[in-house]
Amino acid sequence: MAANTRRIEIGDVVIGGGNPVAVQSMANKKTDDIKATVEQIRNLEEAGCELVRVAVPGREAVEALPKIKKEISIPLIADIHFHWEYAVGAIEAGVDKIRINPGNIGSENLVAKIIEKAKDFGTAIRIGVNSGSLHPKYSKEEDAPAALVKSCLEYVRFCEAMDFHNVVLSVKSSSVVDSIKAYRMLAEQTDYPLHLGITESGSLMSGTVKSAVGLGVLLADGVGDTIRVSLSADPVHEVQVAYQILQSLGLRFYGPEIISCPTCGRCDIDMIPVVEEIEKRLMSVKTPLKVAIMGCIVNGPGEAKGADIGIAGGKSEGILFKGGKAIRKVPAKDMVGELMGEIEKLIEDVKEKESQ
Amino acid sequence: MAANTRRIEIGDVVIGGGNPVAVQSMANKKTDDIKATVEQIRNLEEAGCELVRVAVPGREAVEALPKIKKEISIPLIADIHFHWEYAVGAIEAGVDKIRINPGNIGSENLVAKIIEKAKDFGTAIRIGVNSGSLHPKYSKEEDAPAALVKSCLEYVRFCEAMDFHNVVLSVKSSSVVDSIKAYRMLAEQTDYPLHLGITESGSLMSGTVKSAVGLGVLLADGVGDTIRVSLSADPVHEVQVAYQILQSLGLRFYGPEIISCPTCGRCDIDMIPVVEEIEKRLMSVKTPLKVAIMGCIVNGPGEAKGADIGIAGGKSEGILFKGGKAIRKVPAKDMVGELMGEIEKLIEDVKEKESQ
Numbered sequence: 001m002a003a004n005t006r007r008i009e010i011g012d013v014v015i016g017g018g019n020p021v022a023v024q025s026m027a028n029k030k031t032d033d034i035k036a037t038v039e040q041i042r043n044l045e046e047a048g049c050e051l052v053r054v055a056v057p058g059r060e061a062v063e064a065l066p067k068i069k070k071e072i073s074i075p076l077i078a079d080i081h082f083h084w085e086y087a088v089g090a091i092e093a094g095v096d097k098i099r100i101n102p103g104n105i106g107s108e109n110l111v112a113k114i115i116e117k118a119k120d121f122g123t124a125i126r127i128g129v130n131s132g133s134l135h136p137k138y139s140k141e142e143d144a145p146a147a148l149v150k151s152c153l154e155y156v157r158f159c160e161a162m163d164f165h166n167v168v169l170s171v172k173s174s175s176v177v178d179s180i181k182a183y184r185m186l187a188e189q190t191d192y193p194l195h196l197g198i199t200e201s202g203s204l205m206s207g208t209v210k211s212a213v214g215l216g217v218l219l220a221d222g223v224g225d226t227i228r229v230s231l232s233a234d235p236v237h238e239v240q241v242a243y244q245i246l247q248s249l250g251l252r253f254y255g256p257e258i259i260s261c262p263t264c265g266r267c268d269i270d271m272i273p274v275v276e277e278i279e280k281r282l283m284s285v286k287t288p289l290k291v292a293i294m295g296c297i298v299n300g301p302g303e304a305k306g307a308d309i310g311i312a313g314g315k316s317e318g319i320l321f322k323g324g325k326a327i328r329k330v331p332a333k334d335m336v337g338e339l340m341g342e343i344e345k346l347i348e349d350v351k352e353k354e355s356q
Numbered sequence: 357m358a359a360n361t362r363r364i365e366i367g368d369v370v371i372g373g374g375n376p377v378a379v380q381s382m383a384n385k386k387t388d389d390i391k392a393t394v395e396q397i398r399n400l401e402e403a404g405c406e407l408v409r410v411a412v413p414g415r416e417a418v419e420a421l422p423k424i425k426k427e428i429s430i431p432l433i434a435d436i437h438f439h440w441e442y443a444v445g446a447i448e449a450g451v452d453k454i455r456i457n458p459g460n461i462g463s464e465n466l467v468a469k470i471i472e473k474a475k476d477f478g479t480a481i482r483i484g485v486n487s488g489s490l491h492p493k494y495s496k497e498e499d500a501p502a503a504l505v506k507s508c509l510e511y512v513r514f515c516e517a518m519d520f521h522n523v524v525l526s527v528k529s530s531s532v533v534d535s536i537k538a539y540r541m542l543a544e545q546t547d548y549p550l551h552l553g554i555t556e557s558g559s560l561m562s563g564t565v566k567s568a569v570g571l572g573v574l575l576a577d578g579v580g581d582t583i584r585v586s587l588s589a590d591p592v593h594e595v596q597v598a599y600q601i602l603q604s605l606g607l608r609f610y611g612p613e614i615i616s617c618p619t620c621g622r623c624d625i626d627m628i629p630v631v632e633e634i635e636k637r638l639m640s641v642k643t644p645l646k647v648a649i650m651g652c653i654v655n656g657p658g659e660a661k662g663a664d665i666g667i668a669g670g671k672s673e674g675i676l677f678k679g680g681k682a683i684r685k686v687p688a689k690d691m692v693g694e695l696m697g698e699i700e701k702l703i704e705d706v707k708e709k710e711s712q
Contacts, residue, residue, distance in 0.1 A: 031621040055621030057652075079620065132650075132658030174615045174662075176604040180576065200615045200650070203631050205564070207618075209600040212565045213572030220536065220573045230618035232631040232649075238618070244565040248532040259530045259556045262563075262586035262594070264435065265387040265411030275559050275588040293588075294488075294556070296413075302488030306530075 005193045005225055008168055010124050011075030011096035013050055015168065015225045016193030021251050022226040023242045024051035024195075025235045026079070031068070032060035038071040040235070045074055047239040048254060051226065053077040053099060056086050065093040077126070081133075084110040091117045097124040097168070102155045103135030111155075115164045124166045127155045130199055131173035144173065145182035153189060167192045168226070172199035176214040183218050193225035200230065207231040208241050212248075219249055256282045256289040256343075259307055267295035269313030269332060277336050287347045292321070293339075301326075309346055311339050322346070361549045361581055364524055366480050367431030367452035369406055371524065371581045372549030377607050378582040379598045380407035380551075381591045382435070387424070388416035394427040396591070401430055403595040404610060407582065409433040409455060418445040425450055433482070437489075440466040447473045453480040453524070458511045459491035467511075471520045480522045483511045486555055487529035500529065501538035509545060523548045524582070528555035532570040539574050549581035556586065563587040564597050568604075575605055612638045612645040612699075615663055623651035625669030625688060633692050643703045648677070649695070657682075665702055667695050678702070 007017030015022050025044050029036040031054045041052050056062055056078045069076045077097040078090035084105050090098050091114070098118070102111045118125050129152045131144060141147035148171040159167055169192050171182040179198050187194060198214040201207035211229040218224050227245070229238040243254035258279055263271045275293050282291070292310030294301075304310030304321040311318045311330075318335045320327050322342060330338040363373030371378050381400050385392040387410045397408050412418055412434045425432045433453040434446035440461050446454050447470070454474070458467045474481050485508045487500060497503035504527040515523055525548050527538040535554050543550060554570040557563035567585040574580050583601070585594040599610035614635055619627045631649050638647070648666030650657075660666030660677040667674045667686075674691045676683050678698060686694040 026618065026620050028619040028623060029621060037621070053620075055623075057622045061621065079622075081622075130658070132662070134658070177606050200617045200648070202614045202616050203635050205597075206600055206614065206635075207616075208561070208564055209568045209597060210604045212568030213576075213601055213604045216569030216572050217576045220569075232616045232618055232628055235618070241561075241565060244562055245569055248566045248569045250533050258558045258562065260558050260563075260588045261556045262382065262588055262591070263384040264382050264409075265385060265393070265417065266413045266435075266437075267384060272588055279559050279562075292556070302486070302490070306488070 005191050006165070008124055008166060008193050010051060010077070013075050019225070021219065021224055021246055022050045023048060023239055023246070023252070024053065024077070024226055024228045025049045025238045025242075026053040026055070026228065028235060031055055032058070032064045034064050034067050034071075037064070037068055041068070041072045041074070043236055044239060045072065047236045048243055049074060049239045051075050051077060051097075053079050053228075055079045056090055057081070059086070059089075062086050062089040062093060065090055065095055069094055084114055087114040088117045091121050091123045095123065097126060099126040099128045101128050101130060101133055102158070103129065103151065104133055108158065111158065112162065115159060115162050118166065119162070119164050122166070124168060125159070125164075126168040126170060126195055127152060127159070128170045128172070128195070129155070131175070131178065132199065144175070145171075145178045145185060148173065148178075148182045149185045149189070152186060156190060156192065168195050169193070170195040170197060172197045174198065174200040176210050179214050180217050183223055184221070187223045194223060195226045195228065196224040197228045197230055202232060204231055204233040204237055207233070211241060212245050215245055216249065219245070219251060253288050254286075256285055256287065256291050258282070258291050258293060259310070260293040261295050263295050267313075268315045269295050269318065269335070271295045271313070274313075274336055278339060281340055282343070285343075285347060287350050289343065289346065291339075291343065309339070309342050311335055361547050362521070364480055364522060364549050366407060366433070369431050375581070377575065377580055377602055378406045379404060379595055379602070379608070380409065380433070380582055380584045381405045381594045381598075382409040382411075382584065384591060387411055388414070388420045390420050390423050390427075393420070393424055397424070397428045397430070399592055400595055401428065403592045404599060405430060405595045407431050407433060407453075409435050409584075411435045412442050412446055413437070415442070415445075418442050418449060421446055421449040421451055440470055443470040444473045447477050447479045451479065453482060455482040455484045457484050457486060457489055458514070459485065459507065460489055464514065467514065468518065471515055471518050474522065475518070475520050478522070480524060481515070481520075482524040482526060482551055483508060483515070484526045484528070484551070485511070487531070487534065488555065500531070501527075501534045501541060504529065504534075504538045505541045505545070508542060512546060512548065524551050525549070526551040526553060528553045530554065530556040532566050535570050536573050539579055540577070543579045550579060551582045551584065552580040553584045553586055558588060560587055560589040560593055563589070567597060568601050571601055572605065575601070575607060609644050610642075612641055612643065612647050614638070614647050614649060615666070616649040617651050619651050623669075624671045625651050625674065625691070627651045627669070630669075630692055634695060637696055638699070641699075641703060643706050645699065645702065647695075647699065665695070665698050667691055
């Protein structure tokens, strides 16, 4: 996406310059609890997380960084506020990127020390301006998105004056509307890759909706090179939701897509448990498949035909569809088993083809 | 929204012409089980549903319609496929709107009978074309969104030729990308109000993401006069998610907004249960409030200041904020109670002001 942004390397992940939108998340264990942090990051990796950030609020966290990095296989990003010396320490510790909000680091002189060090080590910096922690100079601006963008671009110019261009930008707000406005404005004025996120977006459900709307609107316009969904929940959910957003827009593929009807008074089968069961069984499948689970004969056969594999449920039996054709009838009680059997066969076929 | 669309009355709810985007859902009990259907619709009403649809797959369902209508207080929409006589029966039974996909009703002559009856009774018709049930004439078109729009507009012209303009349109697809394209195309070519939805969008989580992305992209552009989130889940969730989408874009207000951080290694309190508890306690509150629950001192005080009421949690104590000012410190264990106490006071203040 956003083929006109610059290409920035963060460890072995490249963002911007037309590369796939990268999915990131943030560990929420105490960073100096190395065991817990590493375990969480490994869970995130398994869920498909491509870049991971940890908070670095103290010296112990700085010291934990090289030990964490050794134990994980995705690029590590250090999140630093207030303390320039932790930023310098994190870069020396070998992290792949740091995230700072220069507004809370202190004088330009201190920010310059960080940039100098990042230049020496080839470390990328995200300039992450947030509505909740704007530089006092801008915090009185009435137009919040404009204030975020102005503040961010001022730091960009500061980096450029030091001939430092290894930069990723973010202008997050807890307001979806303000975030959309700010990122759109920023995308017009810069070609650095953009890290998208809606900050402090809330619980699993409301945070998912806010992130899907805000990030969805921007990504549909081609804005955004890496995304982080923020949820007050287990960060593994952040990764899952991020991929669902990207997959819905055809930007990344993550796992089988289930096309299932919302059920209505026409529905002849008890759909919801069937969908839940199939979804659960498909959780670990990474083969691109479209699976239709339909409860009646109105949209059922049509949608099931469009899918790789599908079932249209009837009163006592369902019709299995494969590759657009009805293949056989199955009794209602065997639907989940029969559908899963066909899905497994299909996955085997795909694997066989790939191995040839 | 979409101030340039026509104004259509559905019972006492007006959509289009700049009216607020209306939230609708669909009952999934058997429509001829009047007791179950009415009970479900009342739950939907309580959740804020403004228009409700029921499936009418048979004569018994047609006969149930007047009885259901008598027991509920929001406009009733009958969803009819294949059978023109059920559509005519539903209109005679006094429903406020019917939804048909003319492509599966049969000859133009039969569709004309429905339109004639709707004209007589002043009943609105939604022409709901679906990717899963396109007219055979269009089902071979390679460009799926264009096929949906062409098919829909052909039916519009048919209505107009009969001087019938009491029309709402939808062009749903299970593909978010195709839905966005189709609705954008349709919005350019017609001024009838648009009913937005992503069809067969899947389970609670994946369906929420697909709907939030698809509907969010369109609503952010000003497209859409009424929305239905389709989920393979209890329809009450459809209503909640619909309002969360609209609220995130500032289009409707539904309930308090919780600004809560995703927690990270800086977090000094056990945030997730606090957010869940506060969210649960706020479920029934309909007063516009922004509540911040923040786990540290980085974004905490900033975001808490922007909220009506908030807490920034620290190691052993939190700081309560109200109207932008820190009001007092509270011990960590009392945070939920103290925050809820302040929220309740604030709600009382709002109510008192409103009653003056």
